[in-house]
Amino acid sequence: MNKVVIIDDEPQVRRLLSMVLKSRNYEVHEAEDGPSGLQHIALLRPDAVLLDLGLPAMDGLSVLKRLREWSEVPVLILSVRDEEALKVEALEAGADDYVTKPFGTAELLARLAVIQRRCFTRQNPEITAGNLTLNLLHHEASLAGDRLKLTPTEFSLLHTLAEHAGRIVTFGQIIRRVWPAQLSDQSEALRVHISHLRRKLGTSGPQIINEPAIGYRLIDS
Amino acid sequence: MNKVVIIDDEPQVRRLLSMVLKSRNYEVHEAEDGPSGLQHIALLRPDAVLLDLGLPAMDGLSVLKRLREWSEVPVLILSVRDEEALKVEALEAGADDYVTKPFGTAELLARLAVIQRRCFTRQNPEITAGNLTLNLLHHEASLAGDRLKLTPTEFSLLHTLAEHAGRIVTFGQIIRRVWPAQLSDQSEALRVHISHLRRKLGTSGPQIINEPAIGYRLIDS
DNA sequence: GAACCTGTGAAGAAAGTGTGAAGCGTGGGG
């Protein structure tokens, strides 16, 4: 499922966008200011970002510039102002598209689809670690060419580990990534899913190593 | 080399576009009004057309309608106006995409590439998966030579699956494709249509496999 | 050895899926 982060200070706008996007099977996360929005993006690695230009404190353009220092996630700018200068500035700062409020939901969805498609062609949505390959677009995993059948939680977990292959990922980082909105403690469940993953990876593929009291680490063969 | 015809009354815009496209190895031809544009298209059989909506005498929409009577060449609309109604009208008249000026050259090139790729399927309007054949031009499906009677929704759904045969297509991708402008959640309806499709495909044709919580996959044999 | 951490089988809970049947809306024929 595609993840989208909305950064807008008006709760009404957020709620409307959220409703529309959820009905199209997007997984929606909301933020009401720039800093918390950036935090959400870093944590969730969304497939697209909807960013309002008129934010209090840290304006949208600054958020975009900061974001582009470390992420290439597609960004769709929302704005009440229809000034060409502003538009050009945003696009030059790395925005992928620009719509002015008020906008139709159909148009928004269409533009969102366009920038996502463009993004997929510009960056390969595959992660590799040894003979393991994860295709993020199709939610497919394969080991030495053979398809691995993973449940959604297992895929998300392996994705998190593979993204930082060779390095330690702490329990906290894993749990916040795999269970973003969960309030109860998932460390018990995490252990069980790690167990399942290890069985599916077998002895030939990458190994999941436990770093006691810290986290896990994925190492090649 | 790809041929492109530009129809725009402003020489400045034509020159800019022409420069950008030529640098990308397109063969560019310019026209300053509708009638001469149509003549160019008839003569040159280009691979794509860039059409300005705001033409003097014969407006862009009329040009498009006239063009669609005898040609299916991909058309990218250029316009200064960002009205959704106008956009919808143009798309319904047979335009393949719509950009509002001013636009980035990168965006223009990306959109041009997209509509050309789409056009390729227009020239080869058949999709095959095992003993299943879909004729996109006539909206006909056949299984092992026998004609399959499909409703429009079923055809669109099977089309989506067959296009990515063998790979997972997520629920979100399917729903956005089959119900483009729908705001309510269609996942319930999707399950029912899948059920109907499976019955019509029987046991001999390709099978629709469910990947729990992710999507569906069409496999041959 | 005590305290803590980790791996894994098993089972109940939760979430997701398939399908018959009923309801809704539309458009063509009488």
Next chain:
DNA sequence: CCCCACGCTTCACACTTTCTTCACAGGTTC
């Protein structure tokens, strides 16, 4: 104008898969 056929969607409910919790057996650290 009504009626019917058709396709789409919604609902109900049985069924399947996945997730979480629990129990307990090692292991490690001090």
